[in-house]
Amino acid sequence: MPISWLLPPHFSPTAQILFWGTLLLYWRGLRAGARPGFGRALSFMLGAVLMYAVAQTRFDYYSQYMFFMHRLQHLGLHHLGPFLLALAQPQAVLAAGLPAAWRARPLPAPLKRAGRWLYLALQNPLVAPLLFVGLIAFWLTPSLHFDAMLNLDLYWLMNWSMALDGLLFWFWAFERGRNGAAPRFGYGVRLLVLVLIAPPQIVIGSRIALSDQELFDVYAVCGRAWPLSPIVDQQIGGLVTWIPAAMMSVLGMLVVLAGLLRHSRNAATRPRYTEIVQ
């Protein structure tokens, strides 16, 4: 594989800093004594590399000029990459990797409050699934999709919004909370949300895959990366939106169920408050 495959068509300094910065923090965290375990470290690496690979290599070129490659890119940015990162729960390792001076200095209170407010506004059981499915539907609206593919700024906005929402969503779904403390949202609610996001994705994906009309003619207008029938391109793209994307819900539910199981097992072995009092 020639080295040119590693070069993105559009270099993003922000994405580069985020990717290498996060890797550096994780590595520093491991050196500082954090022990996440092999599985979680592997999941972290796979997730980070996957998100980087679909956004900042030649993959991004193909994503701009092939509908199904674009769908694969979003599968990586919005589903699989953030899923693997959230599965790894790297927060503790990353925090351990921060320079001691930074760790000792807490964020200013207003900034912390604003961050918390924004997070809760976006990531609550009502808005999180709406945002997750809504963004997919939004960017797959043919006229908007057309503009996003014609204008580089809109294209960036599309990919960043997908990546950030993916991270927010899967971290929210898999959040384990502080040691011993209950997670912010109950397991039942999170399972329900994971169930709810599947059907709309199935509808969006199947409608694209089964349509006999060319819905996204921007790829014909802008030229494809290689000669491929528009309808075949659209069918594969629809299938990618439909099947793997919806399957992620099932995988996500397994992860949450495993968390629930562990939680109840811990709760059973831990001496209850009443027992201590007696």
Add this chain to the structure above:
Amino acid sequence: MRQLKASLAFIAMLLLGLATACSRDEGFHAKSIAGLMPPLEFSLTSDEGNAASAQDTTGKIRLLFFGYTSCPDICPVTLGRLGAVIQGLPEERREQVRVLFVSVDPQRDSVAKLHAYVDYFGDQVIGLRGPEPALRKLAQRYRTTFGYGAPDETGFYEVSHSSGIYVFDGSGAARLLFRSDDPLAAMQDDLRQLLDEAG
């Protein structure tokens, strides 16, 4: 409830920002690309073998189209249709319009071949060619690409390319995007309107 309101407000703000980001020209049949695409700029070779740039045709409405002379369908049909659109304009107006046909198949499209090809489609068509890197740069500038299929037993290979026609006004600003199958009357109407603007 406060959380919900706050998040709805946030989403509304996002959508509003997006809607204003893609404001469009009113009154044209075709899709406006004003503000979406950069102004016309290239440095290639013309079908007469001379260096060619966007400045050579400043003041004229330019219709940029990517293709190749061995193209079996889209290119000849599109060039023919554009020819018909231009022929439908009053004679003194035709001079104010140029079709820029950029060949993305430099291996097969020599200067002579390109010249013979564009000549067939009328005086308003200028053929442009260049080395692949220059073509890639131009294609990327207009968010388009091209690719080569595998050659068959006779050595013929297909080229995937943009089917859109990028319309630039006299100053070189990107204005409209024609689809190759837009109705002739609609394209003509849009061209008239652009020509009227220039006076």
